[in-house]
Amino acid sequence: MSNTFSDGGQIGTVAGFSELVNTDFKGGINALCWYRNLDGDFNEIVTKLRLKENITEVSAEDLIALQLSEKGNTAREIILNDLQLLTDFGASPSLNLLKCYERDDEFDFIAADVYSWHVDRSPVPSDTFLCTYHGAASDIIPNSQAEQKILIPEIRAKLKELHDGTEEEFEDFLKENYFDLHYQLNEDAEPINLGQMHLWRLAVDHPQQKVLPCIHRAPVENEGEYRLLLIC
Template sequence: MSPLAALPDNPHVKVVRNFAELVATPFAGGVNALCWPRPLAGDFGEIVAGLGAGEGIMSLDEGRLNALVLSAAGRVARDILLADLRLLRDQGLAPELNCIHIYPRDEDAAVVPVDVYSFHADRAPVETSTWLCTYHGPASEGLRNEETQRRIDVPATRAALLAEYGGADDDGFREFLRDSCYDLHYAPAPNARPWSFGLGHLWRIAVAWPGSPVPPCIHRAPATLPGDPPRLLLIS
């Protein structure tokens, strides 16, 4: 299967041909996710296996990657990881490469969980984008904006949040929602169909910032199920 065949049929997603286009293409016309599809060579599973058993999130740097004893296929995968880190750093970004066994869960949330397993948007005070690529394990998932509703706009949820706030539905309450990041989390519509970011593709997705010409890309980390392999994820 070609990398293009696996991408979602989605008017909010635009495919680009190379990294330069990924950097330069503006978000416009409702497009809030740009994808450079890549069929990557190499054995990324060998990278994960070489890191050994773990739990939570393991941060990887060049030193840890270069210390791995790998086969030829593993070395190809490592070279791709190092090259992608350099590509993003050359753009003035601060990418992180992580081996993720499981993310922390928001166990204390009585009404709206705000962990990365919930469909959410990213936010920034200035114009920026989120960059990400899954190399191994379950890939990130997205939802079309029209197939979601902000959780704070669901009447029963808003009423419960008002009770948690202990005040009126006023500017102070809206500030409370923002400070708690409740306003960044979304509920899927009953007929919503999440789409996969796929493996190996490098993405640039829109975030919520003042003056953004498009709505943010709504996405989440995939649910972690027993027996799932760790994820190898690049994000900035």
Template sequence: MSSPAFLSEPRVSVVGSFAELIATPFSDGVNALCWPRTLVGDFAEVVARLGLGQGITTLDAGMLRALPLSAAGKAAVEAMLADHHLLTEQGLEPVLNGINGYVQPEETGPVRTDVCSFHVDSATAEVDTWLCTYHGASSEGLPNEQAIRRVDVPGTRALLLKVYGGADDEGFHEWMNDHYYDLHYAPLPDAKPYSFGIGCLWRVATLHDGCPVPPCIHRAPDPVRGQQRLLLIS
């Protein structure tokens, strides 16, 4: 089996434990930390028993433990709940989601702004994004050097200015920020996105004042027919 592509990414650093994942600072351009794991359990059985409706379903311990599961299915549930507990103990607010497609906005304007578009997360305080895909198509990362902000593409910026109806000034920049347009990125022609993998727990840098590295560009997978997901996010 080939090694995961992220192992060779200079902006990704691999750690060997949850304690190391928490304690390792972002530095020297590294904006994504990964704890690779092979989790025990039948996560496909959990998805099958959930019978997910369209969109995103928030999962809790009561719902998951009430499912009629085999021993392997129960092991998968406990693995997810163990991660949820680890993050909660750190003062975070993790959420377990069952995802059966994403409801796309009817009107996105000149720039796509849904979670399936490459984007960075932003915050008003020092905080990171945590992610783990347990089943289904995995989240993806994109090296910063292989991307351009969509608002910096001349044609797209011209369309945005037309919608805005004003000059390319501070007001325009604030308007783009208010609509999250400036957080989304387009891959460059030779870009090579990398998969976050299954079972790996990630901590990625967000855009906030004082962040020592560029924020991590990532996305949810574009909807894949028939691939329902189990995801932890905080």
């Protein structure tokens, strides 16, 4: 495993799937990348799938039913193999054709959607796996370059105005509404784009986690372009 960024060692790169799932997060590393340069026409798959909702889950059967060119078939085999690897590992991967996610615009001072910089949380040990095959790719940021929004005085004050309870219950209120998962970037922050085709494993906030959870966000989609994303 090697580090590829001069960002304090947040990212480790691995040579294959086995190393991706068996390498422990440690030190400042909370993101692992199986870097791949894949030969396949993923755009052909996107153009032949049918978007039923803004987020449409694509099954293996949906993929297999497509009539594809040789390069389209190569792309399909890559996706099916990724799905099988993750399933055999014990994960529950989902392949999504995405137009857009739902926006959270309830409050103008704090958004709680996936376009906001955030971490994932789980009650049990788990990781977030993702791979963007087509379209805009997600971003991550070193933890040192962001601040938890609930610790920013003006945001915290507004959240307290929303809270109808005692001071002792306020922290539970923040967690129950997922406000504590969201972050604001420092002015000099330098986000890292995850790119297409690479399979990533990101650290999640859970009771046994030994590193900081990975701060990430979904990208704003490119105009007129769908994303094809594997995630679990």
